[in-house]
Amino acid sequence: MELKMFILVLGLLVGTSSPDMGTNHGKSPDSHNHGPQNQGNHTQSKKPFPVLSLGYDHVRLPFEISLWVLLASLMKLGFHLIPRLSSIVPESCLLIVVGLLVGGLIKLVGEIPPVLESKIFFLYLLPPIILDAGYFLPIRQFTENLGTILMFAVVGTLWNAFFVGGLLYGVCQLEGHRLVTVDLLSCLLFGSIISAVDPVAVLAVFEEIHINELLHILVFGESLLNDAVTVVLYHLFEEYSSVGSITVMDVFLGIVCFLVVSLGGIVVGAIYGILAAFTSRFTSHTRVIEPLFVFVYSYMAYLSAEVFHLSGIMALIACGAVMRPYVEANISHKSHTTIKYFLKMWSSVSDTLIFIFLGVSTVAGPHEWNWTFVMATLIFCLVARVLGVVGLTFVINKFRIIKLTSKDQFIIAYGGLRGAIAFSLVYLLKTEHFPMRNMFLTAIITVIFFTVFVQGMTIRPLVDLLAVKKKQETKRSINEEIHTQFLDHLLTGIEDICGHYGHHHWKDKLNRFNKKYVKKCLIAGERSKEPQLIAFYHKMEMKQAIELVESGGGAKLPSALPSTVSMQNIQPKKPPQDRALPQLSKAREEEIRKILRTNLQRTRQRLRSYNRHTLVADPYEDGWNELLIKRKKMMELEKKISQMNNYLTVPAPPPDSPTIARARLASDPQAWGLKSVTESIPTIKVDLASPQSPESVNVVDEFGKKGSQSKASKEEEGGLTMKVPSPTKQRKDKTADEDNDKEPQQRLMRCLSDPGPTAEEEDEDEAFLP
Amino acid sequence: MITIVMGSFQSLPDDHQYRTLSQKTGFSLEQIAILHNRFKQLSQNEETLRRDDLKTIQDLESNPIRSQIIEAFFDSRNFQKEGVGSVEEIGFEEFLTVMSYFRAPPQHITEEQREEMRRAKLRFLFNMHDTDNDGTITLEEYRHVVEELLSRSGALGRETAKGIADAAMLEVASISVGPMAPDEFYEGITFEHFLKVCKFVHLYA
Numbered sequence: 012m013e014l015k016m017f018i019l020v021l022g023l024l025v026g027t028s029s030p031d032m033g034t035n036h037g038k039s040p041d042s043h044n045h046g047p048q049n050q051g052n053h054t055q056s057k058k059p060f061p062v063l064s065l066g067y068d069h070v071r072l073p074f075e076i077s078l079w080v081l082l083a084s085l086m087k088l089g090f091h092l093i094p095r096l097s098s099i100v101p102e103s104c105l106l107i108v109v110g111l112l113v114g115g116l117i118k119l120v121g122e123i124p125p126v127l128e129s130k131i132f133f134l135y136l137l138p139p140i141i142l143d144a145g146y147f148l149p150i151r152q153f154t155e156n157l158g159t160i161l162m163f164a165v166v167g168t169l170w171n172a173f174f175v176g177g178l179l180y181g182v183c184q185l186e187g188h189r190l191v192t193v194d195l196l197s198c199l200l201f202g203s204i205i206s207a208v209d210p211v212a213v214l215a216v217f218e219e220i221h222i223n224e225l226l227h228i229l230v231f232g233e234s235l236l237n238d239a240v241t242v243v244l245y246h247l248f249e250e251y252s253s254v255g256s257i258t259v260m261d262v263f264l265g266i267v268c269f270l271v272v273s274l275g276g277i278v279v280g281a282i283y284g285i286l287a288a289f290t291s292r293f294t295s296h297t298r299v300i301e302p303l304f305v306f307v308y309s310y311m312a313y314l315s316a317e318v319f320h321l322s323g324i325m326a327l328i329a330c331g332a333v334m335r336p337y338v339e340a341n342i343s344h345k346s347h348t349t350i351k352y353f354l355k356m357w358s359s360v361s362d363t364l365i366f367i368f369l370g371v372s373t374v375a376g377p378h379e380w381n382w383t384f385v386m387a388t389l390i391f392c393l394v395a396r397v398l399g400v401v402g403l404t405f406v407i408n409k410f411r412i413i414k415l416t417s418k419d420q421f422i423i424a425y426g427g428l429r430g431a432i433a434f435s436l437v438y439l440l441k442t443e444h445f446p447m448r449n450m451f452l453t454a455i456i457t458v459i460f461f462t463v464f465v466q467g468m469t470i471r472p473l474v475d476l477l478a479v480k481k482k483q484e485t486k487r488s489i490n491e492e493i494h495t496q497f498l499d500h501l502l503t504g505i506e507d508i509c510g511h512y513g514h515h516h517w518k519d520k521l522n523r524f525n526k527k528y529v530k531k532c533l534i535a536g537e538r539s540k541e542p543q544l545i546a547f548y549h550k551m552e553m554k555q556a557i558e559l560v561e562s563g564g565g566a567k568l569p570s571a572l573p574s575t576v577s578m579q580n581i582q583p584k585k586p587p588q589d590r591a592l593p594q595l596s597k598a599r600e601e602e603i604r605k606i607l608r609t610n611l612q613r614t615r616q617r618l619r620s621y622n623r624h625t626l627v628a629d630p631y632e633d634g635w636n637e638l639l640i641k642r643k644k645m646m647e648l649e650k651k652i653s654q655m656n657n658y659l660t661v662p663a664p665p666p667d668s669p670t671i672a673r674a675r676l677a678s679d680p681q682a683w684g685l686k687s688v689t690e691s692i693p694t695i696k697v698d699l700a701s702p703q704s705p706e707s708v709n710v711v712d713e714f715g716k717k718g719s720q721s722k723a724s725k726e727e728e729g730g731l732t733m734k735v736p737s738p739t740k741q742r743k744d745k746t747a748d749e750d751n752d753k754e755p756q757q758r759l760m761r762c763l764s765d766p767g768p769t770a771e772e773e774d775e776d777e778a779f780l781p
Numbered sequence: 782m783i784t785i786v787m788g789s790f791q792s793l794p795d796d797h798q799y800r801t802l803s804q805k806t807g808f809s810l811e812q813i814a815i816l817h818n819r820f821k822q823l824s825q826n827e828e829t830l831r832r833d834d835l836k837t838i839q840d841l842e843s844n845p846i847r848s849q850i851i852e853a854f855f856d857s858r859n860f861q862k863e864g865v866g867s868v869e870e871i872g873f874e875e876f877l878t879v880m881s882y883f884r885a886p887p888q889h890i891t892e893e894q895r896e897e898m899r900r901a902k903l904r905f906l907f908n909m910h911d912t913d914n915d916g917t918i919t920l921e922e923y924r925h926v927v928e929e930l931l932s933r934s935g936a937l938g939r940e941t942a943k944g945i946a947d948a949a950m951l952e953v954a955s956i957s958v959g960p961m962a963p964d965e966f967y968e969g970i971t972f973e974h975f976l977k978v979c980k981f982v983h984l985y986a
Contacts, residue, residue, distance in 0.1 A: 488949075488952055489945060489948050489949045489952060490949045490952055490953060493926070493927060493930065493945070493949055496930055497846065497906075497926065497930060498906075500844055500845055500846045500850075500930070501846065501850060501906075501909075502883070503844060504841055504844045504846065504847065504850040505850070505880075505883050507838055507840035507841050507844070508819075508823075508835065508838060508841070508850070508854075509816070509819060509880070510819050510822070516840070519844075523843065544927070544930060544931060544945065545931065545941055545945070548941070548944070548945045548948070551948075
């Protein structure tokens with residue numbers, strides 16, 4: 012049903028867009044005609060005031076662009092509506108097919124289908140995708156495998172280019188008649204264009220197959236870094252194909268040019284990245300435009316690099332990667348989400364548009380089919396790729412610790428997809444210099460289609476067949492972080508003892524430099540001193556707190572609570588005599604009270620020290636406002652309940668484990684209100700940070716048992732009086748604490764854990780400052 | 782992970798001794814020679830190495846877990862099968878044995894040998910954490926680890942370190958043992974649990 016509606020809408024859209032393009036040409040002369048006529052008429056007789064008129068011309072361009080974008084997005088929607096289609100065929104293939112259909116339709120109507128213009132492609136469609144990739148690049152894995160990636164990108168691409176170009180030239184010469192005119196340089200140019208693995212296509216396909224991170228970063232990194240090689244080779248051959256020959260000097264200059272292009276691109280990107288990071292330091296008062304800085308600086312980096320014919324892609328990657336750690340430390344949580352989603356959205360739309368236009372251009376573009384050339388190109392590309400990967404891996408494995416297996420090699424070779432960049436580069440060639448340009452175009456399109464369709468579609472079943480390791484879905488845990496850091500330091504230390512300045516030594520030096528100088532400049536306020544482990548921990552806590560809030564409205568035990576083990580399970584057991592006491596003597600009670608007091612005082616100090624150094628709660632966060640509101644509600648509830656109940660004499664139900672108690676508190680304020688009364692002491696959770704924070708459970712755990720027993724025993728003794736002082740004392744301390752601490756997460760926990768109401772409402776009123 | 786650069790050197794002294802060492806630890810003869818030179822340099826040409834000798838290394842100063850690394854060299858669990866406790870000074874053989882834990886595995890070894898090497902390395906790591914040698918990493922010891930890691934990084938206090946360590950411990954417990962009743966007590970991370978937790982850790986080698 013949905014599907015039919017959808018197809019109907021689609022048909023309408025396509026229908027309107029094509030006649031639009033047709034009628035445009037008709038419109039302008041018409042309106043011109045009307046113009047003078049109107050003038051003329053006006054002097055003669057008064058025309059009635061036009062209530063509704065048509066002026067399509069001046070919105071034509073944005074209108075068409077929007078229509079195309081809308082078409083692309085609806086297509087994307089559509090694919091996921093059709094069941095099972097998206098699991099068999101990768102999206103890129105479907106989009107190309109759609110492009111073909113649309114192009115065919117437009118041609119049927121008699122119009123010229125729009126072609127993927129290189130300028131639009133390189134300036135508007137490509138940057139979002141690359142920025143998205145660069146900003147979220149996993150730096151650690153990238154740098155660990157940098158040597159391998161560079162080998163594949165530089166040496167691999169060079170090998171591919173020369174192999175394909177050279178052999179094609181040979182074929183052309185052999186073939187005779189039509190192809191003899193193709194000279195060596197043109198062939199080499201063609202080879203260099205077609206040999207570059209395309210990041211857009213690789214991303215599109217690899218994202219769906221969830222392959223393990225190592226392979227992903229290898230293929231993807233290669234596709235990014237080979238841009239520099241492609242740029243240099245392209246310019247080199249393009250320049251000299253008109254001249255007709257290349258000298259050794261030119262080759263040497265070419266190598267220098269390569270270094271300039273790649274390093275220059277990276278430097279430009281890094282400069283803009285640092286500027287962006289520095290700017291973000293001061294944005295604490297204008298949070299709304301923070302994402303804008305990220306986008307604009309990155310785009311400027313790209314454009315600046317393009318001005319000097321440096322590698323724009325590398326500039327963009329460098330910019331994103333450099334600015335990210337600092338910007339993320341400075342910007343608000345919301346801005347972070349905005350950046351993430353805008354980047355994903357733009358890159359997704361770009362991606363879709365590129366593939367659709369590729370399809371349309373295929374229908375449109377001038378073609379010149381030559382069986383020999385095209386087939387030869389295809390075969391040579393595949394062969395070159397396989398040979399290149401195998402050969403390079405053989406060399407690389409000598410230097411790698413984690414060797415690349417033949418399965419890995421196969422995937423790397425198979426994942427070398429060509430895409431729209433190659434197409435656009437060929438499109439840029441002028442027919443005057445390159446008479447065989449149309450043939451090149453056809454050949455490139457064939458290769459692109461082959462790689463995207465055949466390789467793209469079959470890579471998923473092949474990955475399953477070969478049982479290649481998939482990406483592990485585990486979130487990064489605190490243990491991982493601790494051990495990774497520990498290992499880093501350990502290996503650095505061992506290297507120092509060896510007297511050997513290796514990989515870890517320099518990385519450690521860089522980190523120390525970063526911490527000492529760079530972070531101070533680029534990160535605002537106190538965050539600059541926060542060590543990585545603690546930053547990670549805070550991030551995790553925040554995530555957990557947010558999850559807790561979000562699942563707060565739900566039913567019983569929210570699944571968001573990950574740990575089924577609570578602190579009491581790992582806290583060292585108290586000496587047995589404490590737990591076995593059936594009756595608590597007065598001395599024991601005194602002790603309990605004293606411990607409670609001191610612990611809470613300590614907690615208070617802790618809260619203060621925590622305050623000075625931790626995240627400043629973002630006042631603009633909506634989530635925190637909700638928490639504040641919730642807290643107020645809880646307070647009011649508490650007040651109400653205290654008026655109602657005197658449950659203290661009722662024998663308490665067996666105290667739940669702190670986890671369950673906490674969960675219930677989290678889920679249902681109502682229930683909390685009632686229950687808390689029966690568990691006054693146990694529910695004191697002076698939680699510093701997260702629901703699972705040890706501090707909270709600390710108190711609960713240690714005194715949970717004591718408390719419940721003391722309560723029970725007190726019940727027996729019939730003593731209501733005994734208990735009152737302690738809760739009072741605690742609450743007094745606690746409410747005072749609440750003043751000091753503005754941490755939103757803690758607010759949540761504290762309001763959940765506010766001890767049951769007894770008297771002392773006045774205290775509460777005073778203490779509770781909105 | 783440490784690619785030992787082969788430098789030039791004179792004739793190998795004590796060839797036979799080196800050969801036995803090479804067999805025991807798996808280093809090549811050249812590597813042993815280089816390490817022996819380093820050992821002599823550190824120990825000021827004496828036969829044995831002491832803690833103070835290691836403390837003189839400049840670059841180690843800024844390492845937050847310096848003391849633990851140095852301790853690891855003198856921990857007899859690392860160079861004797863059933864060793865207990867720590868020693869005051871070590872000879873070249875022990876030095877080499879400890880170093881061998883960080884050796885890259887040779888190209889052509891079987892899967893089980895690789896697994897064995899990995900276990901040995903993880904055991905070394907485990908011993909570094911388990912300072913009281915009871916076979917488990919208790920909460921206190923884990924806290925100590927985190928504190929050491931953060932010790933160099935400023936004045937954030939022991940409390941956050943405690944929080945982090947406790948959260949990590951919780952995680953290990955929930956991974957290794959799963960849901961626990963409130964009365965059960967998780968003694969500490971045993972070596973088996975440690976292996977489970979460290980699955981992700983790409984031990985270089």
